[in-house]
Amino acid sequence: xxxxxxxxxxxxxxxxxxxxxxxxxxxxxxxxxxxxxxxxxxxxxxxxxxxxxxxxxxxxxxxxxxxxxxxxxxxxxxxxxxxxxxxxxxxxxxxxxxxxxxxxxxxxxxxxxxxxxxxxxxxxxxxxxxxxxxxxxxxxxxxxxxxxxxxxxxxxxxxxxxxxxxxxxxxxxxxxxxxxxxxxxxxxxxxxxxxxxxxxxxxxxxxxxxxxxxxxxxxxxxxxxxxxxxxxxxxxxxxxxxxxxxxxxxxxxxxxxxxxxxxxxxxxxxxxxxxxxxxxxxxxxxxxxxxxxx
Amino acid sequence: xxxxxxxxxxxxxxxxxxxxxxxxxxxxxxxxxxxxxxxxxxxxxxxxxxxxxxxxxxxxxxxxxxxxxxxxxxxxxxxxxxxxxxxxxxxxxxxxxxxxxxxxxxxxxxxxxxxxxxxxxxxxxxxxxxxxxxxxxxxxxxxxxxxxxxxxxxxxxxxxxxxxxxxxxxxxxxxxxxxxxxxxxxxxxxxxxxxxxxxxxxxxxxxxxxxxxxxxxxxxxxxxxxxxxxxxxxxxxxxxxxxxxxxxxxxxxxxxxxxxxxxxxxxxxxxxxxxxxxxxxxxxxxxxxxxxxxxxxxxxxxxxxxxxxxxxxxxxxxxxxxxxxxxxxxxxxxxxxxxxxxxxxxxxxxxxxxxxxxxxxxxxxxxxxxxxxxxxxxxxxxxxxxxxxxxxxxxxxxxxxxxxxxxxxxxxxxxxxxxxxxxxxxxxxxxxxxxxxxxxxxxxxxxxxxxxxxxxxxxxxxxxxxxxxxxxxxxxxxxxxxxxxx
Numbered sequence: 001x002x003x004x005x006x007x008x009x010x011x012x013x014x015x016x017x018x019x020x021x022x023x024x025x026x027x028x029x030x031x032x033x034x035x036x037x038x039x040x041x042x043x044x045x046x047x048x049x050x051x052x053x054x055x056x057x058x059x060x061x062x063x064x065x066x067x068x069x070x071x072x073x074x075x076x077x078x079x080x081x082x083x084x085x086x087x088x089x090x091x092x093x094x095x096x097x098x099x100x101x102x103x104x105x106x107x108x109x110x111x112x113x114x115x116x117x118x119x120x121x122x123x124x125x126x127x128x129x130x131x132x133x134x135x136x137x138x139x140x141x142x143x144x145x146x147x148x149x150x151x152x153x154x155x156x157x158x159x160x161x162x163x164x165x166x167x168x169x170x171x172x173x174x175x176x177x178x179x180x181x182x183x184x185x186x187x188x189x190x191x192x193x194x195x196x197x198x199x200x201x202x203x204x205x206x207x208x209x210x211x212x213x214x215x216x217x218x219x220x221x222x223x224x225x226x227x228x229x230x231x232x233x234x235x236x237x238x239x240x241x242x243x244x245x246x247x248x249x250x251x252x253x254x255x256x257x258x259x260x261x262x263x264x265x266x267x268x269x270x271x272x273x274x275x276x277x278x279x280x281x282x283x284x285x286x287x288x289x290x291x292x293x294x
Numbered sequence: 295x296x297x298x299x300x301x302x303x304x305x306x307x308x309x310x311x312x313x314x315x316x317x318x319x320x321x322x323x324x325x326x327x328x329x330x331x332x333x334x335x336x337x338x339x340x341x342x343x344x345x346x347x348x349x350x351x352x353x354x355x356x357x358x359x360x361x362x363x364x365x366x367x368x369x370x371x372x373x374x375x376x377x378x379x380x381x382x383x384x385x386x387x388x389x390x391x392x393x394x395x396x397x398x399x400x401x402x403x404x405x406x407x408x409x410x411x412x413x414x415x416x417x418x419x420x421x422x423x424x425x426x427x428x429x430x431x432x433x434x435x436x437x438x439x440x441x442x443x444x445x446x447x448x449x450x451x452x453x454x455x456x457x458x459x460x461x462x463x464x465x466x467x468x469x470x471x472x473x474x475x476x477x478x479x480x481x482x483x484x485x486x487x488x489x490x491x492x493x494x495x496x497x498x499x500x501x502x503x504x505x506x507x508x509x510x511x512x513x514x515x516x517x518x519x520x521x522x523x524x525x526x527x528x529x530x531x532x533x534x535x536x537x538x539x540x541x542x543x544x545x546x547x548x549x550x551x552x553x554x555x556x557x558x559x560x561x562x563x564x565x566x567x568x569x570x571x572x573x574x575x576x577x578x579x580x581x582x583x584x585x586x587x588x589x590x591x592x593x594x595x596x597x598x599x600x601x602x603x604x605x606x607x608x609x610x611x612x613x614x615x616x617x618x619x620x621x622x623x624x625x626x627x628x629x630x631x632x633x634x635x636x637x638x639x640x641x642x643x644x645x646x647x648x649x650x651x652x653x654x655x656x657x658x659x660x661x662x663x664x665x666x667x668x669x670x671x672x673x674x675x676x677x678x679x680x681x682x683x684x685x686x687x688x689x690x691x692x693x694x695x696x697x698x699x700x701x702x703x704x705x706x707x708x709x710x711x712x713x714x715x716x717x718x719x720x721x722x723x724x725x726x727x728x729x730x731x732x733x734x735x736x737x738x739x740x741x742x743x744x745x746x747x748x749x750x751x752x753x754x755x756x757x758x759x760x761x762x763x764x765x766x767x768x769x770x771x772x773x774x775x776x777x778x779x780x
Contacts, residue, residue, distance in 0.1 A: 023528045037485055043578065043588035044485075068587060084485040086522040216578070216588070219483050219524055220712050221493075222570035223552040228561050233554060238714065252561045255665030259563045263589040270584075 001081045001289060002036075005058060012137040013065040014108055015074045016050070022057030024049070024087045030095070030115035031210065031242055034059065034087030035218040038072055039285050042083070045069050046215045046237075048112035048187075049088060059087075062111035062140070068267040075279045081286050089218045090241045093119065098183035098206070101125040102174065103149070104167040104196055106188025107133045110141050112210060113187040117148040125183070126150045128174065132167035132188070136160040168195045181205050186245065190254050197245035207245035211236045213253060214260070228252045311354055319421035320349040327645035331615050334497040334581055337642055338402070341424075343383075346431040350379040352416065353423050360413030361425055366762035367400075367466070369393045371410055371425055378428055387436035388443030390429065395469030395512065396462065396761065398437060398504045401430025403495060404758045405636045437507055444515055448475035453775040456481060456540040458525045458715070461489025462757045463546035463748030465509065466764030467771070468517045474772045479518040479540075481525055486577060489548055491757070493577040494569070496609050498616065499639070502576075526714030531722070531744060542743045542771045545730060546764060549749035550712025554705055555601065559659030564591060564667030568602065568610040568706030575613050594618035596701040599670060601625045601656055603633035604754075607706030608640060611648050614702065622648050623698070627655040627675050627688040653677070653688065657695070659703060669699045709754050719744075729753060737767035742780050745771055 006018035024034055033048045052059040065071040076082070093116040101120045105113040110131050121127045129149035133139045135158045145152055153170045154162030163170065167188075174181065184207040186196040193209040200207040213225040213236045220238035227236050228249035234240065271278055323339040324330075330337055341349065359372040369390055377386035390397045406412070406426035414422030436442060454477035457464045464480055465488075472478045486492050488505040513519065523529060525547070534540050552567030554560050571590065574580040578588035598619040600611035603626035615622040624643070626633060629652045633640060644650070656670040674694035677686035711728040723731040723740035732739050732746040739746050747763030749755055774780065 023523060027528060041579070041586045043586075084522050086483065086485070086524060087528065089524065089527055216570060216573050217484060217493075219527075219714065220551045222573050223554065223567040224570040226554075226561065233560065235551070238551075238712075249561075252665070256561065256563060258665075259591075260589040263592075267587060267589075 001083060001286070002085045003081050004076055004078050007076060007078045007080075010062065011107070011133075011140040013074065014062060014138065014140055015065075016060060016062050016111075017076075018058050018060050019082060019085065020057055021059045021085050021087070024059050024085065025052040025057050026054045028052040028059060028088040029092035030119045031093030032088035032090050033218075033241060034061070034085055034089060035215065036073075036082050036086075037084040038069060039083055039282050043069055044084075044216055044218070046089070046212070046218060048210070048241075049115070050111040051115055062108055064108040067264050068271040071268065071271060072278060072282060075275070080283065081290065083286065083289065086218065089237060091239070093185075093208070093242055095119045095123050097124040099125065100128065100179070100181050101183040101185065102128045102130065102171065102181050104130045104171060104184065104186045104188065104192070105132070106167065106192050107138045107140065109188035109210075110145060113185060114141060114144055114148055116185060117145070120183075121148055121150065129153070130155060130167045130170045132156070132192070133161075134158065166195070167192065168199060171196065171199055175199070175203070184208070184245075185210075190250055190257065193245065193248075194250035197248065197250070201246040208242045209245040209248060210241050211243060211248065211253060212241070212257070214257060309351060314351055314354060315416065315420075317348060317352050319352070319424055320345040320427065322424070322427050324642075327642075327647070330498065331612075331646035332618070334616055336501050337498050338430075340434055341427050341431045343431075343435070346378055346383075346428055347381065349424050349428055350375050353379070354416070356415060360415065361410040361423075364409045364413035366409065366758045367394050367765050369410075369429075374432070375423065375425070375428060378432060383432050383435045384439065384441055384443060387432040388445075390432060391443055391445060393765075394761070395466055396508050397429050398433035399462070399491060399500060399508060400758055400761065401426050401428075401433055402500050402504075403636075403756075405756060407637045409758065437504075442511060442514075444511060445473055447473050447516060450477070451475040451775065453477070453541045454479070454539065455771055455775075456534045456538070456543045457546060458531075458543065459483075459489055459546040459548055459748070460487040460509070460519065461491060461546060461548050461748065461760060463548075463760035463764035463767070464489065464544065465512060466761040467544050467546065467747070467768040469512055469515065470765055470768030471771060472512070472515050472517050474768075476772070476775060477518070478516070479520060481523040481529075482519065482521045483524040483547075484577065485521050487519055487521065493573045494606065494609070495757075496572065496576055496613050498612070499609065524714065526718045531715060531719045531741070535743060541775055542745065544737075544764075544767050544771060545715055545739070545744065545746040545750060546748045546760070546767075547712060547715060547750045548760075549709035549754045551710045552705070553708045553710055555656060555707065557656060557658050559661060559667075560705075561665075562659050562661035562667040563665050564661075564700075564702045565659055566591075566702065566704045568600070568606045568704050569709070571610055571704045572606070572613065575617070581613075581617060590617070591702050592617075593702060595620045597621045597623075597699050598702040598704065599623045599625050599656075599698060599700045600704040600706055602706035602708075603628060603635060604706065604708070605635045605639060605756075607704075608635040608643050610704045610706050612639075612643050612646060614704065615646055615648060619702075623651055624648055625651045625654045625656060625670075625672065625698070627653065628685065629653055629677060632685050651698070655688065655690070656698075656703070660697065667701055667703060669697045670703055671695060672698050709749070711750060711753075715750075727753070735766065736770040737763060738770065738780070743774070
């Protein structure tokens with residue numbers, strides 16, 4: 001059982017949790033993720049770790065309610081617990097002084113990119129952070145992004161905040177303005193990462209993407225998260241989650257991520273129809289578990 | 295000691311040898327194949343007491359019992375069988391526990407035909423004593439009686455051992471070490487204890503409740519467990535020894551990464567590793583589709599093929615059948631004689647309507663424009679010269695290609711070493727396949743205080759061999775902790 005010590009809404013359907021997980025807090029490095037399970041009948045889902053506090057023994061995660069598990073998780077508050085959390089998993093980001101590093105992050109991807117941005121800045125990079133969101137209410141962590149970067153651009157689809165347009169528009173603008181870019185990190189929806197790769201690959205700019213493939217165990221045991229890099233198969237959980245964007249087959253990734261879409265939709269629908277009941281049930285189960293293990 | 299080990303008088307077999315040898319091997323009652331191939335209930339129902347007693351009568355109590363020699367953990371089978379014959383099932387169970395802390399499990403999953411029963415002299419002319427079924431009988435009898443013959447622990451030694459992995463090797467070592475008076479803590483990467491016993495072996499062959507019970511027994515004996523710890527990631531071996539003060543570490547992490555065929559099309563949706571398919575169904579209970587959240591491909595009225603010939607492949611194909619597959623086909627590149635799977639499972643699979651396509655090998659997976667699997671291009675094989683391990687090598691028959699329709703293809707052709715521990719423990723020697731190098735008698739690795747055993751040393755093997763490795767390691771660790779000599 002992993003107690004939630006802080007929970008707050010940071011954007012539309014986006015919530016930040018600080019959770020007690022001392023082993024993970026001690027070891028976590030930028031770019032790594034954890035896997036959690038909410039209850040006995042719950043699924044295991046991977047979530048990137050935003051930050052950790054080794055002294056307090058806590059990790060911070062940011063969750064966008066998309067499917068059943070993330071929706072249920074976002075109903076929890078400080079004082080509630082998460083049944084299982086394991087990590088930190090995956091290889092940490094490779095941090096070097098590249099020169100000028102551009103980070104493109106979409107909404108909740110901002111949380112995932114923040115620790116790497118921080119580390120890149122501390123290593124001496126000039127960090128340009130381009131944060132994208134559908135609209136103002138999904139722009140998150142603006143202050144923290146400012147701290148972690150040297151330049152910041154916010155792009156919204158509807159123009160309700162920052163500039164109107166996609167993050168790739170800003171990337172193209174920077175390139176058109178003759179800015180020298182040595183390194184790019186893109187974290188977000190697959191089409192966004194693919195679009196970034198299509199811009200930077202022909203220019204030979206080293207570009208890393210953080211892949212969100214479907215996982216079960218997160219230790220390399222099942223191979224469900226395999227992604228195609230050129231002709232080679234890699235496991236996102238142990239070989240990644242960060243990969244050289246120019247090698248990633250994004251079509252295969254998109255297709256594999258759609259594998260359980262019907263099931264996910266039905267599961268979410270059932271949850272939304274019985275939301276209160278499901279949350280109450282989860283709390284009851286966690287209370288029993290708590291009593292059982294003292 | 296001789297006094298203590300002497301068998302009760304009633305255990306002396308009184309029927310004449312010839313009469314005993316006339317008795318037929320007790321039949322293991324099982325669920326009807328038509329019924330069971332649509333559910334996940336355990337196939338074998340277990341012997342009744344009367345049948346177990348009769349079966350025990352068949353044992354002719356050899357002076358040099360081959361069954362004991364052929365048992366990887368050295369269970370005193372002759373004495374156990376004699377105790378069953380005497381009607382003292384609890385004593386029989388306690389006798390078994392002296393050498394095997396997981397009897398309810400091994401009674402169900404051991405390949406007895408290659409081990410204890412393979413050596414039984416009765417097998418030379420007729421059927422061997424049903425040792426596996428008897429083992430299961432006494433373990434189940436003991437569990438259901440609630441009178442557990444847990445061995446007593448020696449006084450505390452003040453030493454502590456970290457065991458990495460809660461599969462058969464880890465559990466077995468934990469049981470032995472805690473009895474010697476050491477503090478034992480088992481670290482498990484997943485959220486549930488049991489390793490391959492819970493994520494790999496299906497419910498219909500090994501009910502999870504039984505694994506849980508055996509784990510709880512170890513807990514009662516004082517073994518500590520911590521789930522959700524990936525050693526190599528959450529904590530390293532060095533940190534366990536330096537910061538958490540473990541005097542010794544036993545690495546029993548199992549086989550690890552699934553092997554794919556490396557043929558085109560393995561990324562189509564519907565192609566699984568057997569590990570993933572079985573983990574989704576077993577560990578995550580995806581067969582209870584609306585009650586549990588983790589999904590698995592809906593196999594109902596679909597065509598499923600499983601590639602491989604071992605227990606994992608057979609488990610996967612029988613699981614697919616139970617999930618409602620229209621056809622569930624086992625595709626193996628050698629012939630049935632070379633299949634490493636346990637004989638009883640192959641028999642059960644046939645009864646359940648599994649189609650066997652032997653001497654067949656997929657060379658490409660085919661899919662539709664949306665990325666869903668539609669079939670496998672296969673080639674027929676024939677057996678050529680024997681290879682390094684003595685099995686005849688399968689050779690492609692030119693021009694024999696054909697397409698086997700499939701919506702799901704599950705690859706169960708083996709595993710390779712998981713590198714998480716090796717890559718974070720620089721002074722731990724590995725072989726060219728990245729398995730950990732450990733002495734086959736002492737299970738010592740190249741790193742002082744660190745022992746390893748089971749599939750992470752040998753590559754994919756069986757539950758009982760892993761348990762044997764766990765026992766050996768426990769004995770060796772005890773020696774090291776007692777003498778301090780490396």
